[in-house]
Amino acid sequence: MLESGEDPLYLARRMVRMASEDIGLAEPGALAVTLAAKDAFDFLGAPEGHLALAQAAVYLSLAPKSNAVYTAYGEVIDDVHKTEAEPVPFHIRNAVTGLMKKHRLRQRLQIRPQFR
Numbered sequence: 002m003l004e005s006g007e008d009p010l011y012l013a014r015r016m017v018r019m020a021s022e023d024i025g026l027a028e029p030g031a032l033a034v035t036l037a038a039k040d041a042f043d044f045l046g047a048p049e050g051h052l053a054l055a056q057a058a059v060y061l062s063l064a065p066k067s068n069a070v071y072t073a074y075g076e077v078i079d080d081v082h083k084t085e086a087e088p089v090p091f092h093i094r095n096a097v098t099g100l101m102k103k104h105r106l107r108q109r110l111q112i113r114p115q116f117r
Contacts, residue, residue: 003051013039016057027067034060 002012017039020031038057042050 003054009042009047009050009054010039012054013042013057016054016061019061022071023066023068024061024064025067025070027065027069031061031064 003009013035016035017032020035024031035057038053041053044050045053
């Protein structure tokens with residue numbers, strides 16, 4: 002892709018995305034490798050920086066893959082959208098007004114003794 006004229010920073014962005022999305026926690030170091038390759042390219046420029054990008058591409062191709070974080074993040078976002086209109090549960094609210102204190106909201110909050 003580099004030889005065909007693709008923007009090297011576009012490739013670096015795609016590799017960072019791949020490290021986060023497709024490899025994730027199966028190889029946590031993949032993100033650092035891709036960011037280092039981008040920095041190396043920024044520092045060296047072409048054509049020397051192409052080797053750093055190539056090294057990152059080979060690293061990603063050999064790394065184990067896991068999309069667990071990507072999948073879990075999607076599920077969290079779905080849950081947030083489904084429950085965003087729900088009120089804050091009473092057991093984690095603070096009784097900050099007189100009305101709340103009157104309704105004994107403060108007594109509903111149970112704090113474990115070691116956190117007082």
